[in-house]
Amino acid sequence: MTKAYDYLFKLLLIGDSGVGKTCVLFRFSEDAFNSTFISTIGIDFKIRTIELDGKKIKLQIWDTAGQERFRTITTAYYRGAMGIMLVYDITNEKSFENIKNWIRNIEEHAAPDVQKMILGNKCDMNDKRAVSKERGEQLAVEYGIRFLETSAKASYNVEESFYILSRDIKSHIDKKLEQQQSNSGGRQQLNNNSNNVVLSKGGGRGAGGSRG
Amino acid sequence: MGSEPDLTIQQKPVTNLISRDGSFASVASSSTMYHTAKDDINNSSSLYLTPAGSGDLKPEFFLTRPEIRRDSNATTTNSNSATLEGAESLQSSSSDLYDDGMGSADNMAAREMSSSPSSENAMEVREDISRICNTIAEAEDFDRVKMTKIEQALTLGDIEKLGQLATSRAGLLSNALRTKAWPILLKVSSTDISKNEYKKIPTFYPDVPQKINNLVNLDVARVLKRFPPGLTDPQQDHLQLYLSNLICSVLQGSRSEKRRAYYYQGFHDISLTFLLVSISQNVPFLAYLCLNKMIESNLSPYMEKTMDKTHDIIHVLFAVIEAEDRTLFEKIVVGCHLPPAFCLPWVLTWFSHTLPSDTDVFRLYDFILGSQDQLSQPYLIPIFVSSMLVLRSSKSIMEDDSLNDIASMHHRLSKLPSELDSLEPWLIDSVKLMKKYKGQENKLLKRGVEIKAMQNRLWNEDNHNRPKHRPHSTNNGVIASVSKFLFVQHRWATLSLVILGTAFLLQNKYGRSAYKFGTLKSIVQGYAPERFKNMLKYWSADESSDE
Numbered sequence: 001m002t003k004a005y006d007y008l009f010k011l012l013l014i015g016d017s018g019v020g021k022t023c024v025l026f027r028f029s030e031d032a033f034n035s036t037f038i039s040t041i042g043i044d045f046k047i048r049t050i051e052l053d054g055k056k057i058k059l060q061i062w063d064t065a066g067q068e069r070f071r072t073i074t075t076a077y078y079r080g081a082m083g084i085m086l087v088y089d090i091t092n093e094k095s096f097e098n099i100k101n102w103i104r105n106i107e108e109h110a111a112p113d114v115q116k117m118i119l120g121n122k123c124d125m126n127d128k129r130a131v132s133k134e135r136g137e138q139l140a141v142e143y144g145i146r147f148l149e150t151s152a153k154a155s156y157n158v159e160e161s162f163y164i165l166s167r168d169i170k171s172h173i174d175k176k177l178e179q180q181q182s183n184s185g186g187r188q189q190l191n192n193n194s195n196n197v198v199l200s201k202g203g204g205r206g207a208g209g210s211r212g
Numbered sequence: 213m214g215s216e217p218d219l220t221i222q223q224k225p226v227t228n229l230i231s232r233d234g235s236f237a238s239v240a241s242s243s244t245m246y247h248t249a250k251d252d253i254n255n256s257s258s259l260y261l262t263p264a265g266s267g268d269l270k271p272e273f274f275l276t277r278p279e280i281r282r283d284s285n286a287t288t289t290n291s292n293s294a295t296l297e298g299a300e301s302l303q304s305s306s307s308d309l310y311d312d313g314m315g316s317a318d319n320m321a322a323r324e325m326s327s328s329p330s331s332e333n334a335m336e337v338r339e340d341i342s343r344i345c346n347t348i349a350e351a352e353d354f355d356r357v358k359m360t361k362i363e364q365a366l367t368l369g370d371i372e373k374l375g376q377l378a379t380s381r382a383g384l385l386s387n388a389l390r391t392k393a394w395p396i397l398l399k400v401s402s403t404d405i406s407k408n409e410y411k412k413i414p415t416f417y418p419d420v421p422q423k424i425n426n427l428v429n430l431d432v433a434r435v436l437k438r439f440p441p442g443l444t445d446p447q448q449d450h451l452q453l454y455l456s457n458l459i460c461s462v463l464q465g466s467r468s469e470k471r472r473a474y475y476y477q478g479f480h481d482i483s484l485t486f487l488l489v490s491i492s493q494n495v496p497f498l499a500y501l502c503l504n505k506m507i508e509s510n511l512s513p514y515m516e517k518t519m520d521k522t523h524d525i526i527h528v529l530f531a532v533i534e535a536e537d538r539t540l541f542e543k544i545v546v547g548c549h550l551p552p553a554f555c556l557p558w559v560l561t562w563f564s565h566t567l568p569s570d571t572d573v574f575r576l577y578d579f580i581l582g583s584q585d586q587l588s589q590p591y592l593i594p595i596f597v598s599s600m601l602v603l604r605s606s607k608s609i610m611e612d613d614s615l616n617d618i619a620s621m622h623h624r625l626s627k628l629p630s631e632l633d634s635l636e637p638w639l640i641d642s643v644k645l646m647k648k649y650k651g652q653e654n655k656l657l658k659r660g661v662e663i664k665a666m667q668n669r670l671w672n673e674d675n676h677n678r679p680k681h682r683p684h685s686t687n688n689g690v691i692a693s694v695s696k697f698l699f700v701q702h703r704w705a706t707l708s709l710v711i712l713g714t715a716f717l718l719q720n721k722y723g724r725s726a727y728k729f730g731t732l733k734s735i736v737q738g739y740a741p742e743r744f745k746n747m748l749k750y751w752s753a754d755e756s757s758d759e
Binding site: 017018036037038039040041042043044045047060065066067069070072073074076077079080 | 427430431433434435436437438474476477478480481518519520522523526551553554556557560561565618619622623626671
């Protein structure tokens with residue numbers, strides 16, 4: 001039996017209601033767009049396996065309800081996430097301003113080394129644009145995180161953004177792994193806990209997690 | 213809008229026509245309790261509302277074509293012959309109104325559509341509207357005996373009997389009966405019903421914050437999937453305006469009273485269900501009355517300022533599962549660490565967000581509304597219904613070894629509603645479940661909170677990477693178990709052995725200059741086990757021969 005993937009990454013999509021989180025995810029996982037989407041109530045996820053540097057990476061992407069009050073329940077899922085997409089709607093100023101609140105939320109509830117990325121969605125609707133691309137970039141620079149404008153409808157940059165975030169996570173893990181191995185003098189650990197997501201790399205070699 | 217009062221007068225006969233057959237029409241007129249409103253129609257304004265901020269919009273008229281489905285035998289003769297005529301004349305007059313309404317809706321909605329609707333077009337549209345009533349709603353195997361029983365219970369105002377009928381097979385059968393039974397099951401006062409049946413829903417809601425208003429509109433914009441198929445764009449727009457107005461006016465009502473209700477995403481699904489049922493009978497105000505009752509009783513804990521209470525309540529699902537099926541509980545909660553968030557859409561929308569067919573949704577609402585008195589806290593009914601859904605699949609969940617983490621279990625459980633062939637067996641079991649735990653609600657709530665705390669602990673342990681069973685190592689079992697033995701279970705022993713061994717080797721090679729071998733030897737001879745001593749003897753013999 002060969003394993004279907006080398007890594008499992010857990011990602012999370014957060015942002016205000018109606019910014020298009022579900023649409024972005026649907027575009028990425030099914031390569032489709034449907035204008036009759038329904039609101040997300042609570043939390044759900046989709047899976048897609050991608051390939052990076054010859055490694056198969058299974059992405060488990062959790063999609064959350066945007067309404068603030070749902071955070072009580074969804075923050076439990078922040079802890080397991082290795083990457084978080086912060087999504088706003090370029091036609092909605094408020095959703096952009098709220099990115100700061102969402103980042104604060106991450107700082108409170110997610111792992112400190114979680115990889116983040118900001119997405120300005122609906123960039124096909126340029127005529128209704130309320131947030132310039134520069135402002136998005138500036139915010140991202142301020143927080144030292146990556147930024148892309150996307151359009152789930154026009155299938156623009158969606159694929160790219162998930163690849164970029166995955167690459168960041170992978171290099172972060174590889175680095176951590178290397179560090180750990182050199183620190184502990186080759187001590188290896190079997191990290192079994194799927195919750196913290198680093199699964200073994202190929203060939204049965206145990207890959208270290210964040211233990212110790 | 214001057215012609216509207218005329219239309220409303222004629223509307224009632226059409227309402228009767230929507231029902232299955234004439235026998236209902238006759239009973240309906242005998243149940244005076246609900247039809248005293250007929251007398252008031254003249255002074256009631258219009259039944260449809262003008263949504264706020266769109267004064268020039270004339271909404272379409274929600275009517276059904278007097279299609280006589282099934283057997284149109286004797287049933288549509290006597291009392292209905294008159295109503296049929298009324299309906300025909302109404303049709304001609306409403307088609308004018310319709311053309312007009314569609315034109316202005318076009319202006320407002322700025323959607324792409326034919327700009328000047330021909331009468332042919334209007335006819336087509338009207339047929340589409342009639343499908344609202346025809347496609348959604350009624351039980352497939354229409355049970356006339358049961359229908360008579362429901363009508364009797366309605367006439368007598370017998371809530372207990374009505375509840376039984378609503379929970380038993382096929383529920384309340386049709387939207388016509390639902391429209392009458394739901395307010396009674398919710399204990400809306402009968403004077404409220406009879407006085408206001410044809411009132412229009414308020415369109416003024418100054419106390420609803422703009423932010424919430426926007427959110428409501430966002431959610432309402434995303435309910436199209438649940439609309440009856442075949443509606444045109446302006447019809448959809450109209451229904452959406454209606455819905456957002458309904459929600460906001462209900463929220464407004466709650467603001468003026470002591471107990472405030474806060475909107476949550478999902479409340480719009482509940483509101484839509486009530487709206488679809490009541491609008492199919494042309495009495496949308498009943499949806500408003502019902503929802504006002506709902507936010508005070510069934511939904512009140514879910515509409516508090518925060519979702520903390522909701523979070524506690526959904527853990528009752530696990531408490532019920534634990535009490536019913538310990539091994540299943542172990543697998544889901546202890547084994548997979550699954551939080552109960554998967555049941556949020558079930559509980560918060562009474563499955564209307566999840567079940568694909570509106571007929572099923574209405575049937576389930578019959579059930580929940582009919583079970584009001586089964587539990588001391590009616591807001592727990594959806595929790596029990598959800599628990600039963602999981603419990604029923606216990607066997608297949610237990611047998612499936614691939615369910616070993618949050619994601620796989622979340623996915624499996626979320627899919628349960630779509631796997632149902634029929635709701636009935638599930639609902640029958642749910643009744644039994646509620647009967648069994650009646651009176652223990654508080655105990656279960658308490659246990660739910662404990663489970664929540666336990667889960668938090670589990671999650672925190674997860675964060676420290678507690679070693680657990682390892683599903684991905686099956687392909688190299690020997691290596692994995694050996695390394696697990698060495699590096700996990702006995703990691704300190706392994707580490708010390710490695711260090712000790714390295715030290716000896718280094719000693720052997722370079723150590724003579726740095727250490728006196730004899731010192732080490734004496735230490736080891738003092739503490740090391742017998743086997744080491746022998747090894748040392750061998751080495752020191754080696755040493756001496758070297759020298």
